[in-house]
Amino acid sequence: MTDTIFITGIVIHARHGVLEHETEVGQRFVIDLELYTDLSESSRTDRLSDTVSYSNVVATATSAFKNTNYKLLERAAGAVADDILATFPRVRAVKVTVHKPHAPIAAIFDDVGVVLTRSRHPPPHSPPHG
Secondary structure (H helix, E strand, O other), X not given: OOEEEEEEEEEEEEOOOOOHHHHHHOEEEEXXXXXXXXXXXXXXXXXXXXXXXXXXXXXXXXXXXXXXXXXXXXXXXXXXXXXXXXXXXXXXXXXXXXXXXXXXXXXXXXXXEEEEEEXXXXXXXXXXXX
């Protein structure tokens, strides 16, 4: 069984993009997160220590997204996913959606972005002892 913690609509100003004005001025991005974890313990104990802190997740995601200027949304989303998995051992997988509503596209559109899902790699199997 997998439970989900979700945080949607995190607005971050960052300087990701291929075009020069994107890296100079930056723009607004919106991030949605889904963290796949087991919430059975915290649903019984009512203790923060038995779950994943939403506040800490937002701080980790924001830092990962803003600390480096990437050309591609795919790379920026990947940095967020990598840092969440590295920081929160209870999270088995994470889905990161990055919206770039002001992308420089010569068209009228509502939204554009990427969705990445990353899972924690299981530990390698050790060879049988003989």
